[in-house]
Amino acid sequence: MKISVDPERCYGSGDCVYRVPSVFTEVDGFGAVVPGREDAGDDPLVREAAESCPSQAIAIS
Structure with a gap:
């Protein structure tokens, strides 16, 4: 399964x-x-990190 972080959604x-x-x-x-x-x-x-991301920037597909 691939992981990605959307830089437009992430606020660091x-x-x-x-x-x-x-x-x-x-x-x-x-x-x-x-x-x-x-x-x-x-x-x-x-x-767990994806589910807990406050900006919901992590995607698993």
Whole structure:
């Protein structure tokens, strides 16, 4: 399952980076997926981060 972060929706709370630093990072103050980790959508911690994202910017497809 693919993970993506919509830069238009993200306002940089950093919650995803705090929860799963092996998958999420910050770029210019906004959340982003670590290159090469786009397929980590099956990880329960990633799903939790997506569900908890305050701006609902994380998508798993």
